Amino acid sequence: MKKEEIFDITIVGAGPVGLYATYYAGLRDMKTKLIDALSYLGGQLTALYPEKFIYDVAGFPKILAKDLAENLIAQAMQYEPTVCLDEKIVKLEKIEEENIFKLTSEKGDIHLSKSVVLTLGIGAFVPRKLDIPDVQKLEGRGIHYIVKDKSIFKDKNILIVGGGDSAVDWALNLEDIAKNITLIHRRDVFKAHEDSLKKLFNSDVNVKTFYELKRVHGDEHIEGATIFDNRTGEETYLEVEHIILSLGFLANLEFIKEWGLEIDKNAIKVNSKMETNIPGVYAAGDIVNYPGKLKLISTGFGEAAIAVNNAKNYVDPTSKFSPGHSSDFVPKKIKSG
Template identity: 60%
Template sequence: HGATLCLGQRVQGLERISEDPPIFRLTTDREEHYTRTVLIAIGVGAFAPRKLDRPGVREFEGRGVHYFVRDLQHFQGKRILIVGGGDSAVDWALGLEGIAEHITLIHRRDAFRAHEDSVRKLFQSSVVVKPFYEVKELRGDEHLQEALIVHNRTGEEERLEVSEVLFCLGFVADPGPIKDWGLEMDSNGIRVSPRMETNIPGVYAAGDITSHPAKLKLIATAYGEAAIAVNFAKTFIDPSARAFPGHSTEVMAGSRSSQGTGNP
């Protein structure tokens, strides 16, 4: 349909610059776009690692606190604390065994969500596994030097000499800048009408970012919502247009009959 695709751009701002006719300016990290309607389909937004709100954690980010392993060699010969009980925590503990000098893994529970076979290997490895322990505080000077951990049942504290802490606590989704666009949102996303209209006239939403009583976060429903949104956005731009676009089979049948090959 001749749509202009602008890839590799992160949407940042949306501003209505004219009321009649309504025109929006959509800003990305690379350019500005002018449009009569907007369809927001950003999924659950950007994923960011879940961070612990404990003294020293933010302070030592980049100076001993990690959320990803970008380079195995960075951990060569180091004393490491890994925090978490899922696949990432267990896989990295096993992956760094033999590279790091010493690895301790703490988890707030004694049940691991990681793959059963990985957990079995973990308990057979040289990794020191401490269930029911959580990070209480991280300390150091220029770089991280120690972690204070606490047993969440007994309150017993322990000081670990570590220079690196790897947090593997999963990810949180963040819808990012759209939170500041004046959209009505709830904990599930942007509230939409059955026509996929948001509270801002001319702005529609579809897919995982929408919230409505019949919401199912599936590929099929996302496609369906996008079709509804696009067709009603068309009527927003041109109120004389029909929301129902017709069936492609009718178009094909029409072209066949115009070529004289269709059924009478």
């Protein structure tokens, strides 16, 4: 069997939190590996809403998700970590006699590490779908679950289905380029930010509550949609070229239970050191739960720093827990700029 290299720390999940953890591990001079199931870095920022502005990351009055991802990647790559993409980890176990962790991917690749930080976010991204004829057939041909490229909506009629942040934000984000936007939601209670809702109801978006999608029309591409009032059953036909189904994502975290991790509210339970119930395995970001947890990028960054500094101390108990101030360091490998 090939002798696998042993890393000081392996970070599983290359979303914003995993990327920041990777930077921090480099800063702490740890031999670092970063793994992600996707073929690109950035997690939700890149996969789900690259073209949306984020307003609540410290130091940036506003920044496009894709630009934040790009900055995080540049920061994380300074210390030249080993990066493995298209590598979904399906098994985590401890080799007790060697005191190291063995991570196995779906493809059967093995990764060995003295410590592990799990930044799995919401797990693999599986959008919630609707069981309506032809929706699946027209996926990518007018049916969308995420918006990757705003420009395709220019001067088009769009139907958005959903009542969460994602649906409301997309309605507001596309308003300036779309010809017309209708947003339908099956209830009159939205799960979106108050400020976004205020903007939505002051916008030109045609908001229809108690409406649901019944049928989609079109052979090669979406041409229309039939929606219905779920109180009366009354149907309305809308001429639309695009339908965005913003119905949330299903998190499949079942496999984590098999890793022996303690789960709390469909997330990994951690203590104030971001330590899981398995010594040497830490977690941070959307995947964790603890009293007072907020699922935000800004809080995830702090959790990443705590997780990595504790992992450093676990791997090398003689090391200081506190990293000191980065402004006092002379970075070794940072290229110009």
